[in-house]
Each structure stands twice: as C-alpha cells, then as structure tokens.
Amino acid sequence: MRIDLLTLFPEMCETVLSESIIGRARKKGAVQICCHQIRDFAYDKHNRVDDSPFGGGMGMLLKAEPIALCIDDLIDQLGEKPHLIYMSPQGKTLTQQRVKELAKYENIAFLCGHYEGIDERIIDEYIDEEISIGDYVLTGGELPALVVADSVCRMIDGVLSDDECFQEESHFNSLLEYPQYTRPAVWRGRKVPDELMTGHHQNVQKWRREQSLLRTAEKRPDMLKTAELTKKDKEFLTKLQNSAKNNEI
Numbered sequence: 001m002r003i004d005l006l007t008l009f010p011e012m013c014e015t016v017l018s019e020s021i022i023g024r025a026r027k028k029g030a031v032q033i034c035c036h037q038i039r040d041f042a043y044d045k046h047n048r049v050d051d052s053p054f055g056g057g058m059g060m061l062l063k064a065e066p067i068a069l070c071i072d073d074l075i076d077q078l079g080e081k082p083h084l085i086y087m088s089p090q091g092k093t094l095t096q097q098r099v100k101e102l103a104k105y106e107n108i109a110f111l112c113g114h115y116e117g118i119d120e121r122i123i124d125e126y127i128d129e130e131i132s133i134g135d136y137v138l139t140g141g142e143l144p145a146l147v148v149a150d151s152v153c154r155m156i157d158g159v160l161s162d163d164e165c166f167q168e169e170s171h172f173n174s175l176l177e178y179p180q181y182t183r184p185a186v187w188r189g190r191k192v193p194d195e196l197m198t199g200h201h202q203n204v205q206k207w208r209r210e211q212s213l214l215r216t217a218e219k220r221p222d223m224l225k226t227a228e229l230t231k232k233d234k235e236f237l238t239k240l241q242n243s244a245k246n247n248e249i
C-alpha cells in the first residue's frame with residue numbers, strides 16, 4: 001500500500017512516520033509513505049498558499065490552486081487518482097471499521113488543511129471522503145492525518161509482528177481488550193489474576209473473553225450492540241446484569 005500526505009508541514013509528518021513500528025515497516029517495504037509540500041506548488045513570487053476569505057471574517061484559507069497542482073502532481077506520479085481524504089472536523093468520525101476498509105486501498109492520500117481550512121472548491125473537485133478524528137478543532141490536519149495513517153498501517157500485512165497482532169485489540173470486534181499483565185507476578189502487593197498463572201490455555205482464553213465482555217459492558221455498553229456474541233457470551237452478560245440488579249436491591 002502507498003500513503004501520501006499533502007501538507008504544509010512534511011517534516012513534522014516525516015518525523016512521526018519514521019519512528020518505531022511504522023518507521024520499521026517503511027524500511028522493510030511493507031508500506032510506502034510520501035509527504036508532499038503544498039507550498040512547492042505556490043505560483044506567486046512570495047510563495048503564498050493562503051488568502052483571506054471572500055465575504056470577510058477571521059483568519060486565512062488555503063488557496064485552491066497550489067493544492068490542486070500538488071494533487072495533480074501526485075496523480076501524475078501514481079498514474080491514477082488515489083482515494084483522497086480531506087482531514088476535517090466536519091467529516092465522519094473515524095472508527096476501527098473504517099480503518100479496516102481504508103487498509104484495503106492500494107493508494108490513499110490525506111490532504112491536511114490549515115488556518116481556517118481550504119477553499120471549498122477543492123472538496124468539490126477532488127475529495128472522495130472527509131474524516132474527522134473527533135468533535136473538537138485542531139490547528140491543522142497533520143495530527144489527524146497521522147492518526148489515520150498510523151491506524152491504517154497497523155492493519156497492513158507485515159507491519160505488525162505476530163505477537164503484536166491487532167485482532168484481539170480494543171474495537172477490532174466491537175469489544176474492548178481484556179486486562180494484561182507482565183512480570184513481576186506481584187507488584188506493590190498487587191497480584192496477577194490466578195487464571196493467567198495456571199498455564200491452562202483454554203482457561204486463559206475463557207477468562208480473557210469474559211474480562212473483555214465485562215470491560216465493554218462497564219466502560220462502553222454501546223459497543224455491545226454491534227459485537228458478534230456467542231450464546232456463551234450472552235449467558236455471561238445476562239449473569240452480569242442479574243448480579244448487578246441483585247446488588248442494587
């Protein structure tokens with residue numbers, strides 16, 4: 001897979017994307033990531049990429065043409081249009097489900113806005129999808145694009161090693177992950193649950209599944225509506241509900 005970021009701050013993005021798991025994945029060729037400087041496509045003598053909005057008002061907007069030239073250059077490089085995402089607080093909020101779907105594209109590109117955002121005509125002309133990382137406003141689209149790029153990269157074959165597998169992680173199957181512990185077995189008087197110390201694989205799996213259900217019921221009950229639950233899961237959750245009711249009485 002190839003991921004491109006169109007931004008006024010390519011160095012900032014490069015720094016983050018060169019570290020740790022994503023940095024290693026890039027080095028071994030599991031994913032290709034390129035950052036492009038929108039300012040390289042400014043066409044006036046001051047290299048300006050922003051201007052004041054028509055109709056007045058606060059702040060500056062990114063002009064259409066430098067962004068358009070940057071996108072066209074990317075399309076020339078790829079030989080086709082990538083799935084082009086504008087990072088925006090007005091977009092659909094990112095979910096793990098959308099991350100899984102995005103990981104199936106050959107080429108995705110993120111356009112990072114800045115200042116008050118971008119000229120609307122770029123959205124009309126080029127953008128396939130707007131994604132928000134939450135209902136709050138940041139100064140630029142770089143951090144949101146890095147969040148999406150990171151979450152998508154983790155889904156690509158060869159990025160995570162087997163022992164970092166994502167399938168049991170929170171949100172993958174609409175459940176939160178079970179609690180985890182490492183050595184020492186007792187830390188400041190707090191013991192690791194006995195179930196994890198027996199070495200009995202089936203008991204460990206059963207305990208983990210139940211803890212996962214328990215956590216989700218406690219912290220994010222809304223997620224249980226879309227989780228795929230077995231008969232045993234449902235029985236366990238009913239028991240939980242009944243014991244909660246009994247405790248209330």
Ligand SMILES: C[S@@+](CC[C@H](N)C(=O)[O-])C[C@H]1O[C@@H](n2cnc3c(N)ncnc32)[C@H](O)[C@@H]1O
Pocket residue numbers: 086087088089090111112113114115116117118131132133134135136137138139140141142144
């Ligand atoms: C200050 S914001 C512009 C907000 C815009 N004026 C509005 O009210 O919708 C500047 C840029 O940051 C990015 N951004 C800010 N918050 C975001 C969020 N929650 N999710 C994704 N991108 C965001 C977008 O790329 C946006 O163009």
